[in-house]
Amino acid sequence: xxxxxxxxxxxxxxxxxVVPDHWHDIWMPRHQVLHRLGRHFETVWVEPALGWREYWxxxxxxxxxxxxxxxxxxxxxxxxxxxxxxxxxxxxxxxDVIRRRRLEQARRTLLAAGCSKIILYLWRxxxxxxxxxxxxxxxxxxIDDEYQFSTEDKPNDPRxxxxxxxxDQVIIHSRKLFEKKGALNRNTVVVPNGVDYPAYSTPxxxxxxxxxxxxxxxxxxxxxxxxxxxxxxLELARRRPQWQLVLVGPRxxxxxxxxxxxxxxxxxxxxxxxxxxxxxxxxxxxxxxxCLMCYEVSDYTNFIYPLKLHEYxxxxxxxxxxxxxxxxxxxxxxxxAATVDAWEQALESSLEGAALHPNAIAAxxxxxxxxxxxALVARIANQFRSRLE
Numbered sequence: 001x002x003x004x005x006x007x008x009x010x011x012x013x014x015x016x017x018v019v020p021d022h023w024h025d026i027w028m029p030r031h032q033v034l035h036r037l038g039r040h041f042e043t044v045w046v047e048p049a050l051g052w053r054e055y056w057x058x059x060x061x062x063x064x065x066x067x068x069x070x071x072x073x074x075x076x077x078x079x080x081x082x083x084x085x086x087x088x089x090x091x092x093x094x095x096d097v098i099r100r101r102r103l104e105q106a107r108r109t110l111l112a113a114g115c116s117k118i119i120l121y122l123w124r125x126x127x128x129x130x131x132x133x134x135x136x137x138x139x140x141x142x143i144d145d146e147y148q149f150s151t152e153d154k155p156n157d158p159r160x161x162x163x164x165x166x167x168d169q170v171i172i173h174s175r176k177l178f179e180k181k182g183a184l185n186r187n188t189v190v191v192p193n194g195v196d197y198p199a200y201s202t203p204x205x206x207x208x209x210x211x212x213x214x215x216x217x218x219x220x221x222x223x224x225x226x227x228x229x230x231x232x233x234l235e236l237a238r239r240r241p242q243w244q245l246v247l248v249g250p251r252x253x254x255x256x257x258x259x260x261x262x263x264x265x266x267x268x269x270x271x272x273x274x275x276x277x278x279x280x281x282x283x284x285x286x287x288x289x290x291c292l293m294c295y296e297v298s299d300y301t302n303f304i305y306p307l308k309l310h311e312y313x314x315x316x317x318x319x320x321x322x323x324x325x326x327x328x329x330x331x332x333x334x335x336x337a338a339t340v341d342a343w344e345q346a347l348e349s350s351l352e353g354a355a356l357h358p359n360a361i362a363a364x365x366x367x368x369x370x371x372x373x374x375a376l377v378a379r380i381a382n383q384f385r386s387r388l389e
Contacts (some may be wrong), residue, residue, distance in 0.1 A: 013388065014110030015043040015119045016103060016134065018127045022047055023078045024065040026223055026250055029144045029173065029193050029269070029277050029307060030123050031069075032373050033380065038076025040381035042113045044106040047080040049098075054187035055083035068248060070215040079106050087348060096129070103134035117388055122167070125160035131167070138388055140169040143177055144193070144301040153299035164188075169387055172379065176325045187387070191380060192326075193305045196223040196282075200314035202366060210246070211287075213271055216351050217218050217244045218320075219288035221281055222308045224272075225252035229296045229322065230260035235340045237267050243347070245292075248284045250275035281369075286315045293321035297338075302326075302348040309334075314368035316361035318350035333364045 013103045017034050023045055037043045071078060081102045088095040110118060122128070125147055131139060141163055148154050161184055166168055170188040172178045207377035210217070212361055218236075220228070224247055237245050247270075254261060264270045276284065285291060291312040295301045302325040309327065312319045319334045320343065321327045335346040335355075354360060 011117060012113070012115045013041040013117045013384070014107075014113065014115030015041050015384075016106045016110065016136070017043060017045050017121045017123070018103070019045060019123045019131050020048060023071070024067055024069070025071070025236035026052075026252070027067050027301040030142070032194065032307075033142070033377055034121075035071055035073055035076045035379060037372055038071070038073035040075070040378070041119070041384075042075045042077070042110050044079050044109050046106050047078060049081045049102065050086060052083070052088060055354040067277065068374050069278050071200050077109060079109060081105070099129065101372055103130060107134055108146075111254040119384055119388075122163070125157060125163050126270050128159065128163040128166070128183060131163075138169070138384065139167040140384070141167045142171045142173075143181060144179060144305075145174045146177065146180075146300060149300060150233050151298040153180075156184075159274065171383075174303055174326050176303050177284045189379075189383060191376055193291050193307050193310070193373060194371040194376045195307075195310035195314045195368050197310075197314050197369050197372040197374075198310050199279075200282045200285065200368070201283075201316075204286055206287045207276075207283050208285060209279060211315050213244050213246060215244070217246050217287070218240075218290045218347060219248065219284065220292040220294060220308075221248045221285050221288075221311070222306070223252040224249050224254075224261065226255045226257045226293050227298075227301055227304075228257075229294050230257055230264060232322075232340060232343060233270070234260065234264055234267075234296055235342060237264065237270050239340075239344060240347075244269050244271060245267075245268040246271045246273065246284075248273045248276055248281070248289065282311070282315070285312060285317065288317055290347055291315075291317050291319045291336075293319065293324075293327065294343075295322050295324050295325055297322050310368040310371040313364040318360075319353040319364070320346045322349060322351060329368060333360075333367050351385060 012299050015037060017031050021028055021366040034043055034045055085098050086101050090099055117137045120139045122130060164184040170185045170207050171191050175191055179218060209223045233245055265272050305326040321336055323336050323338050337346040349355060
């Protein structure tokens with residue numbers, strides 16, 4: 001990424017980001033947002049600490065590396081507390097002291113960089129303790145999921161409600177989450193998930209492992225997790241053995257659905273390629289014939305805003321999706337199917353005719369370009385600046 005770094009105001013602003021993931025873990029929206037925020041402010045990503053036993057008894061030097069992506073903005077820093085500031089649960093007072101020390105270390109990094117204003121940026125409700133653990137001039141809570149992870153909608157978690165009401169700013173990524181939580185803090189804005197548009201729209205060579213798979217290829221690129229409708233994929237693979245179903249991505253939580261994924265893997269026209277580096281993912285999407293958003297529809301999936309929506313569209317490839325709420329406004333550029341029969345018909349039509357017309361390809365790319373991460377993160381940065389002023 002060679003875009004010039006935006007000028008930082010004379011009064012330098014620093015961000016302490018308290019996140020649930022390690023930098024080298026599966027990439028999530030917070031990875032996309034926070035490292036780009038380093039173009040606008042000095043930003044410290046505070047790695048979640050491992051338990052002291054993992055550091056001292058099991059000999060782990062750090063978290064497992066899933067994505068080896070180097071931070072590429074000068075203003076972005078990854079702070080790893082390491083074995084000297086581990087997560088401690090008992091005694092509680094000691095755990096609280098160590099947690100505060102970790103955030104204070106991040107704050108010192110920002111002060112050393114000349115920052116005179118500090119933003120505390122929280123990404124999970126269980127980080128509410130941080131509000132009382134470190135001095136900050138401004139606080140923000142970013143909601144990019146329904147953190148109760150229930151397939152049936154539940155009332156808002158009282159702990160999260162209290163956090164929303166306490167912070168200065170709330171950012172929410174989907175309209176259904178905004179409907180549920182947006183009224184709790186008047187300083188709430190919706191910023192959807194986006195796409196690295198140049199990466200996904202610029203043609204890339206076909207990956208060698210994908211080149212060995214014949215066409216037509218129907219592909220899902222993302223975390224392979226329990227929210228996917230594996231029953232749908234099994235039925236489609238059996239109905240149309242000439243179609244090649246390709247899943248690219250690391251395994252997430254599968255629960256009872258692990259057996260269904262294993263069954264999928266036994267079919268000759270199903271290809272489970274596994275985890276691939278983040279920079280290579282656009283090439284996989286570009287060389288699919290059709291892109292799949294095969295989520296089960298539930299109260300939970302109606303709250304999500306999939307990263308892959310705009311990544312798929314940026315390539316111009318046809319997209320077929322189940323009718324989760326965040327996809328519905330894109331019915332002009334995404335084929336939406338609710339049943340196996342509708343999916344079979346939509347996939348068939350995606351391989352020919354109007355779906356492949358240059359105008360259709362251009363329309364998909366235009367919608368994706370409206371959600372470039374650079375513009376979305378600039379909105380967040382401007383929101384922070386205006387509130388601080």
